[in-house]
Amino acid sequence: MIKGRVIKNYNGYYYVDIGEHDLVECRRRGKLKQKILVGDELMITLLGSYKGIIEQLLLRRNSIRRPAVANIDEMFVIMAAKSPDPNRFLIDKILMTCEYGGIHPKLCFNKCDLDRAAAEAYHDFYTRCGYEVYLVSAKTGEGIAAIQALLTHRMTAFSGPSGVGKSSLLSRILNRDDLSIGSISNKIQRGRHTTRHSEIMKLDRDTYVVDTPGFSSLDFEHLQPRDVLSLLPDMASCGGICRFSSCLHLSEPGCAVKTAVAEGKIQKERYETYCKIISSIAERKR
Ligand SMILES: Nc1nc2c(ncn2[C@@H]2O[C@H](COP(=O)(O)OP(=O)(O)OP(=O)(O)O)[C@@H](O)[C@H]2O)c(=O)[nH]1
Ligand SMILES: [Zn+2]
DSSP states (O other), X not given: OEEEEEEEEETTEEEEEOSXXXXXXXXXXXXXXXOOOBXXXXXXXXXXXXXXXXXXXXXXXXXETTTTEEOOSEEEEEEESSSSOOOHHHXXXXXXXXXXXXXXXXXXXXXXXXXXXXXXXXXXXXXXXXXXXXXXXXXXXXXXXXXXXXXXXXEEEEEOOTTSOHXXXXXXXTTOSSTTTTOSOTTSOOOGGGTTSXXXXXXXXXXXXXXXXXXXXXXXXXXXXXXXXXXXXXXXXXXXXXXXXXXXXXXXXXXXXXXXXXXXXXXXXXXXXXXXXXXXXXHHHO
């Protein structure tokens, strides 16, 4: 058996990178019941001529569900500094979705050429929340080198809502005019119809980039309130202990979270995100 990584899942076949130029087209063993995601590491048996069978799924380090992708080393959440104007609640929900999957993402604001002041304000805000923030422009090339420098020997995912310039940015980062050029194998066509699935592009032996289109945020309503807090690392680490162990940090007396908000240790907008999500959970229970 040899170890490989799923690069693409198409029509019931898994295309597995085993460190060679060509991918191995694999079926799964019938007894293997787990769902296999793009990015999964697994053990396969070669059946000759770049065909194989998946025998075993190796332990995942992390995963996100929609789109499904596993074992990401780095996730960039891309937003635009302007046009479309970012919405803090949406950004928070995307960040929280990554945290839920076990990934502490980095934030990247594209289109900084359009509104420098807005970009700087978002930079400051999310840096205070404990995220690394990159200000870039696919148009002018600003900040692109800093992202390129982080890619080597890792699997880096890029996600972001429609219109933020993710395609333009990825073309710049990968130095490709057209992302379909240099696609991992000519067996696999990267067309418009495939863009709802994650696709891994292999840049080098152990350097991969994942385009995660159609990223949708978690349905927070099934979470417990304390789990919501744990997805906001800046709030979770504020340090204090509330008077009541069951404190939801809304209107209870002696609340350490509210004290931290009042003292400016937690930014008000992040607390508002928390309150909105908690009230949507309460709505559901009603
Ligand atoms: N001013 C400016 N415009 C940009 C920049 N990056 C992208 N754009 C423009 O923003 C628009 C959207 O860019 P795309 O790269 O298609 O965006 P996308 O996020 O991949 O969009 P979808 O394909 O809808 O997911 C295009 O008109 C781009 O020319 C930038 O850095 N600055
Ligand atoms: Zn509290």
